[in-house]
Amino acid sequence: MSGRVIRIGGSEQEHARYQALVAQHGSPLLILDRAELLRRYRLLQDQLPDADIYYAIKAFAHPAVLEALGRAGAHFDVASAGEIGLLQELKISGRRTIHTHPIKKDADIRAALRGGSTTFVVDNIDELGKLIPYKQRIGLLLRVSFRSDTAKVDLSRKFGCAPEQVPELVHQAATLGVHVRGLSFHVGSQSLSPTTHAEAIRRCAELIRETEEQEGRPLDVLDIGGGFPVDYTMSGFDADAYFRPIREALGSLPEHISVIAEPGRFLIAPAVTGICTVTGKARRGDYLWYYLDDGIYGSYSGQLFDHTLYPLQIFRDQGERRQSILAGPTCDSIDIIAEDVELPELEDGDLLIGHMMGAYTQATSTHFNSLEGAKVIVI
Numbered sequence: 001m002s003g004r005v006i007r008i009g010g011s012e013q014e015h016a017r018y019q020a021l022v023a024q025h026g027s028p029l030l031i032l033d034r035a036e037l038l039r040r041y042r043l044l045q046d047q048l049p050d051a052d053i054y055y056a057i058k059a060f061a062h063p064a065v066l067e068a069l070g071r072a073g074a075h076f077d078v079a080s081a082g083e084i085g086l087l088q089e090l091k092i093s094g095r096r097t098i099h100t101h102p103i104k105k106d107a108d109i110r111a112a113l114r115g116g117s118t119t120f121v122v123d124n125i126d127e128l129g130k131l132i133p134y135k136q137r138i139g140l141l142l143r144v145s146f147r148s149d150t151a152k153v154d155l156s157r158k159f160g161c162a163p164e165q166v167p168e169l170v171h172q173a174a175t176l177g178v179h180v181r182g183l184s185f186h187v188g189s190q191s192l193s194p195t196t197h198a199e200a201i202r203r204c205a206e207l208i209r210e211t212e213e214q215e216g217r218p219l220d221v222l223d224i225g226g227g228f229p230v231d232y233t234m235s236g237f238d239a240d241a242y243f244r245p246i247r248e249a250l251g252s253l254p255e256h257i258s259v260i261a262e263p264g265r266f267l268i269a270p271a272v273t274g275i276c277t278v279t280g281k282a283r284r285g286d287y288l289w290y291y292l293d294d295g296i297y298g299s300y301s302g303q304l305f306d307h308t309l310y311p312l313q314i315f316r317d318q319g320e321r322r323q324s325i326l327a328g329p330t331c332d333s334i335d336i337i338a339e340d341v342e343l344p345e346l347e348d349g350d351l352l353i354g355h356m357m358g359a360y361t362q363a364t365s366t367h368f369n370s371l372e373g374a375k376v377i378v379i
């Protein structure tokens with residue numbers, strides 16, 4: 001699942017639908033398909049039937065996403081006071097959240113408590129200390145680090161204690177009177193091999209047994225994080241084959257453990273399509289440069305921050321193919337969506353479609369050059 005896909009051509013009907021959206025709402029756009037989002041949610045429920053799903057709001061924090069998932073019964077992974085605020089605006093109870101940021105200011109903890117969160121993630125003794133004043137009201141998950149070289153984004157370098165530290169940290173928490181509910185991990189985003197999750201789950205099962213024996217009291221939660229991948233090559237993703245080893249590993253957990261998953265990308269990536277428009281072109285040396293009204297400082301920011309190449313599509317499919325460069329609207333030279341691509345000659349007004357653009361796209365887009373950025377349209 002790597003490499004950039006560029007589709008040239010497409011059905012008239014599909015093209016007309018995108019053109020109509022631009023005629024109605026302008027360009028650039030991010031089209032959120034609520035039905036697709038809910039299909040992804042149900043697919044994950046089917047694949048992980050014993051897990052409670054907490055949507056990682058950071059992936060795409062739009063109210064329509066939170067509302068649709070909230071109605072479907074999802075829970076939420078929050079990592080900041082702002083994310084809790086989004087749920088409060090929608091009257092979604094903080095009781096349906098866990099606060100997953102391992103490092104917090106006291107103000108963050110208090111905002112989370114006011115919002116109704118009672119489960120917090122920590123990964124070290126200093127952080128544990130910050131939660132002592134609130135110990136009557138909260139439970140903790142201890143984040144464990146499992147490095148992975150098959151994930152696109154490593155989330156176990158910056159956060160997580162070493163597995164060997166778990167028994168000692170659980171013991172310290174018990175001595176301080178802070179309740180540890182269980183363990184959590186995140187093997188990294190876009191984790192292409194399920195083995196990483198499966199091995200981390202099995203190691204956590206051992207750690208849970210070890211600490212339960214040591215402390216003489218049970219843990220009750222394992223949070224297996226997010227990281228479930230999507231297929232940016234659009235060549236077909238066998239969800240059952242991917243999740244089977246994870247389900248098997250979950251079978252190694254003690255029966256009383258409840259499982260939480262915190263997916264972001266898996267739910268939202270395929271539910272959002274980007275549409276932007278060619279606004280100008282120039283021949284420079286051997287290349288035809290096209291300038292679009294969205295780019296690296298906007299919805300395509302994930303190409304930089306999230307290391308993702310979104311599948312692209314243009315509809316013009318006639319004429320000689322030329323070496324082309326698709327550039328974004330800002331004045332900066334790194335603002336290039338795709339280099340060295342062979343395309344039929346495009347014209348001003350032609351659309352560029354970016355598929356699977358839900359995760360970590362709008363989330364990291366900026367207003368550089370005072371550009372407004374893509375408008376989100378919910379269908």
Ligand SMILES: Cc1ncc(COP(=O)(O)O)c(C=O)c1O
Nearest residue numbers: 056100189226227262263264265
């Ligand atoms: C703590 C935590 N949970 C969940 C997620 C969501 O991960 P993904 O989008 O890979 O499913 C992230 C992503 O950064 C994270 O940091």
